[in-house]
Amino acid sequence: MTLDDLPPLREVIARHGLAASKALGQNFLLDGQLLDRIARVPGPLDGARVYEVGPGPGGLTRALLRAGASVTAVERDDRCLPALAELAEAAPGRLSVVPGDAMDMDEEAAVGRGAHIVANLPYNVGTALLVRWLTGTEWAPWWASLTLMFQKEVAERIVAAPDSDAYGRLAVLAQWRTSASLAFTVHRSAFVPPPKVMSAVVHIRPAAAPEGVTAARIGQLTAAAFGQRRKMLRQSLKSLPGALGALEQLGIDPARRAETVSVAEYVAIARAL
């Protein structure tokens, strides 16, 4: 069996009894064209390494393998393992499946540096995984790019600009040392079963980290600022040592609210703390 003559995903799901589990955030994608489109977002993958979280029955995995990638995939649902073993046979030496929880993975040890992360993430751990990938102490990070499906509302929070309702901690954490863009939205009807809300694919590439700022400082600052997003900075940052002095030094009006402060201004405040 080769990748070209694999049975349709619907048949694989039926044969292996992969009824979608809500607890595991399972909403499967079956449309090969859509899956190929997601696999094109990171750029050409021929010969590249990819880390996939939650392959499920393997639809996105197939697209990544069709694009020529070697894939390491972590899947928590053991019911999917026989279907993934069949897929591994169809792409000899290019698919390695790690049974287990993505939150417990030592990713760099399992995948190595320079891999692209591509995943239709389970909604219950998606944001936690993203924050982990964004807040690593080492920069450049071990991953080359992130191509991730989220609920559309979460995707909008990642790429949001200041002065919008979606702008908050996640936008600053995502954007202070990456370029993050919304690749395209995906209608809920593309999933089996359809989720309640629309989804979107986000593409994130690492950028140069600004000098003199750590992820821990940005984390601390944004937690304080957006913890009370409706309050003025003079109120929300008053418990953060050095923050009010930093605002004064930088000429940032302490009467402003967190959602009006640009990513570059957060970086400057964090540096001055």
Ligand code: SAM
């Ligand atoms: N990649 C498939 C697709 O696009 O059709 C399935 C995506 S589905 C939204 C999420 C997948 O993540 C499911 O297969 C689920 O079992 C798996 N999953 C859920 N929680 C996980 C975790 N903590 N670690 C690894 N996989 C997980």
